[in-house]
Amino acid sequence: MKSQIAEPHLRSGRKVIYQGNEACAKAAIYAGCRFFAGYPITPSTEIIELMSSEMVNAGGNFIQMEDEIASACAIVGARWGGKKAMTATSGPGFTLMQETIGFAAVTETPVVIVNVQRGGPSTGQPTMSSQQDIYQVKYGSHGDYEIIALSPSSVQEMYDFTIRAFELSEKFRSPVVLLSDEVVGHMREKITIYDGEKKIRSGHRNYVVSPQEDFYTGNNSLVEGQLHDEEGRRIGHLPSKSSDFIQSISQKITNHIDEIQDIETFFMEDADIAILTYGSVSRPALKAVKSAKGIKEHYNLSVGLIKVNTVWPFPENEIRRLTESCKYVFVPEMNIGKYYKEVERCVNHGTVVSMPKIGGELHKPAEILEAIAKEVGHHE
Amino acid sequence: MNRLMERYLRLDALPTLFCPGCGNGIVQNAAITAIDNLGIRKDIACVSGIGCSSWIPCYYNMDVMHTTHGRALAFAQGLKLSCPDKKVLVFTGDGDCLAIGGNHMLHACKRNIDMAVIMVNNHIYGMTGGQKSPATPKGVRTKTSPWGAYDEPMEGAELAISMGATYVARWTTAHPVQLEKSIRAGIEHKGFSFIEVISQCPIQSGKGVYGDKDPSFILNYLKKNSYVYKEGMEEPRGKIKCGILKHDNDKTEYIERMQTQLQQYREGKTAKEKKGGAKNK
Amino acid sequence: MIITVDAVRCKGCNICVSICTKQVFTLSAKRNNYGTTMPEAVKEKECIGCKLCEKLCPDAAINVEE
Numbered sequence: 001m002k003s004q005i006a007e008p009h010l011r012s013g014r015k016v017i018y019q020g021n022e023a024c025a026k027a028a029i030y031a032g033c034r035f036f037a038g039y040p041i042t043p044s045t046e047i048i049e050l051m052s053s054e055m056v057n058a059g060g061n062f063i064q065m066e067d068e069i070a071s072a073c074a075i076v077g078a079r080w081g082g083k084k085a086m087t088a089t090s091g092p093g094f095t096l097m098q099e100t101i102g103f104a105a106v107t108e109t110p111v112v113i114v115n116v117q118r119g120g121p122s123t124g125q126p127t128m129s130s131q132q133d134i135y136q137v138k139y140g141s142h143g144d145y146e147i148i149a150l151s152p153s154s155v156q157e158m159y160d161f162t163i164r165a166f167e168l169s170e171k172f173r174s175p176v177v178l179l180s181d182e183v184v185g186h187m188r189e190k191i192t193i194y195d196g197e198k199k200i201r202s203g204h205r206n207y208v209v210s211p212q213e214d215f216y217t218g219n220n221s222l223v224e225g226q227l228h229d230e231e232g233r234r235i236g237h238l239p240s241k242s243s244d245f246i247q248s249i250s251q252k253i254t255n256h257i258d259e260i261q262d263i264e265t266f267f268m269e270d271a272d273i274a275i276l277t278y279g280s281v282s283r284p285a286l287k288a289v290k291s292a293k294g295i296k297e298h299y300n301l302s303v304g305l306i307k308v309n310t311v312w313p314f315p316e317n318e319i320r321r322l323t324e325s326c327k328y329v330f331v332p333e334m335n336i337g338k339y340y341k342e343v344e345r346c347v348n349h350g351t352v353v354s355m356p357k358i359g360g361e362l363h364k365p366a367e368i369l370e371a372i373a374k375e376v377g378h379h380e
Numbered sequence: 381m382n383r384l385m386e387r388y389l390r391l392d393a394l395p396t397l398f399c400p401g402c403g404n405g406i407v408q409n410a411a412i413t414a415i416d417n418l419g420i421r422k423d424i425a426c427v428s429g430i431g432c433s434s435w436i437p438c439y440y441n442m443d444v445m446h447t448t449h450g451r452a453l454a455f456a457q458g459l460k461l462s463c464p465d466k467k468v469l470v471f472t473g474d475g476d477c478l479a480i481g482g483n484h485m486l487h488a489c490k491r492n493i494d495m496a497v498i499m500v501n502n503h504i505y506g507m508t509g510g511q512k513s514p515a516t517p518k519g520v521r522t523k524t525s526p527w528g529a530y531d532e533p534m535e536g537a538e539l540a541i542s543m544g545a546t547y548v549a550r551w552t553t554a555h556p557v558q559l560e561k562s563i564r565a566g567i568e569h570k571g572f573s574f575i576e577v578i579s580q581c582p583i584q585s586g587k588g589v590y591g592d593k594d595p596s597f598i599l600n601y602l603k604k605n606s607y608v609y610k611e612g613m614e615e616p617r618g619k620i621k622c623g624i625l626k627h628d629n630d631k632t633e634y635i636e637r638m639q640t641q642l643q644q645y646r647e648g649k650t651a652k653e654k655k656g657g658a659k660n661k
Numbered sequence: 662m663i664i665t666v667d668a669v670r671c672k673g674c675n676i677c678v679s680i681c682t683k684q685v686f687t688l689s690a691k692r693n694n695y696g697t698t699m700p701e702a703v704k705e706k707e708c709i710g711c712k713l714c715e716k717l718c719p720d721a722a723i724n725v726e727e
Contacts, residue, residue: 405719
């Protein structure tokens, strides 16, 4: 089953060899991003460096702010001035941006934040990859809110998902995070890119709770961080209205998960064992699935791959459906074992097995197969 | 109700959350008078942080962004850069601007980016109930300095001058006419304008800083214990230094510098290419 | 000069009473929306139109017109 993303570009593109971070920057400009504020941090620095010239050449504005907090604030401010805006950072900077992400969620400001993950916590492993921020991206800011997060596993996906991030942020009037990692950010691959600018409709009216127009359009907009009604007036002191507002902010995303979720499957038609991955781990996982003849021969169990491209909101129903007839679901991740808990909650019949790997290296295909063989061997 | 304010305020949002006699109301009036005199209601947006003074623009029927604590300047810079031809007016307080927002203030001043900032200084964290702020005078008892504040207070206007702001003024709420003129000049000035307003917080800092909670007493005190600075004068000690402390029209503004530099680079590049082309022939 | 004080807006801080150089205002028997005392422009004829009361009223309750 191929990707559910509708092909974003119908015209033919041209082939180039890009680095992941480079593809992200170029895609943002293609998607109409005309403001970038950022702060250098390994391994996302290539994005800000490229944007410092490309953004200006594209007729937009660029500024290196004094810290990540200021960068996140500046992009929210710029979006209210009518310019699509993006910032890029890594784990420690992403932590600093959390308050502003909450502000963007409550004020329904469409912005794109790129997190090229590295090893944590704190300064951690600046040059090594990880997927340790999978929970921070969903729960990082204080309060109840919903976030949309996309997880690319290749340079082409860095390009395509960045464009999709802008589309989703405008449609749902919400901050969207591109949850990349050092492996994908720094690799180089041949991809298809497009020239010109894709017209992405701004300020989609359907999925907004408190519609405020862009500034300087004569609409007297009130962008308020406190809980507010449709006019922007605060209602934080009214329990019932506050509850309704928070529900609405979240439901505008969760109720339309069909329009957001994007899962690719490989060899899942009659799979008994599913490997569920997101991001760069999908690469060795796919190789493992293709070489899983041994498991088929030995235990008569087929192995398939479920590649989750939109990690949040969690595509619960779809994953439950896909794993309905699976005996096992393996979840390899480059962290201590986090996303597997979400999978475990929704898988009805099979055994969910976490395959955590920390230290900064990707799982090897052989490692994945060995772990599967070991687990299956215990029970079969 | 006052006719001018009636045209500018969101009447259904009133009454304001300001205490009776609060200086924020006076600043609110002065800013509106300035905006109305300039006739730029449609071309100016207000950005504020968190605190009592950050509530000032929330009552304006204009484009207003009520952001997070200390970050108003960061949001404002993003807004300004996305619409360089429009005006931005920032409302902040002594805690919002000098404590948590200190870093953003330093860099915004240094950039000399075109916006006007009104820092309402009531020497206290009023909204949270009266804790010490970086501008609380030494020895003053507050909720978090029960034995008197240990530090010398920070002076926002002087900090702005040293970091490169090009229009800096300080007034008190007892000088509403001069304040309104300064706000107007600050908005018109092409560069970073910083206007500090010493304002009364009768409830939280009245007793500790001035000795009395009565707003009229404090206004009287502010009038009597301030002087208007003129260059070359002998400055009285122990009084609040008011006036236009800096007005520099020569220093280039950030966006202008950015555009000039880009232009120069592009021209230099074209000249180089032409030279290279001529050589190759 | 016609001086009006809005009973709905006035919070009874009495800045106008103290600040007026011509002592145009006194505390009247009237009550404002909050139930506290409210100023009244008893000496309207003395008003010189400086509008300091307008500028210093934190709630924009005062309007001074010709």
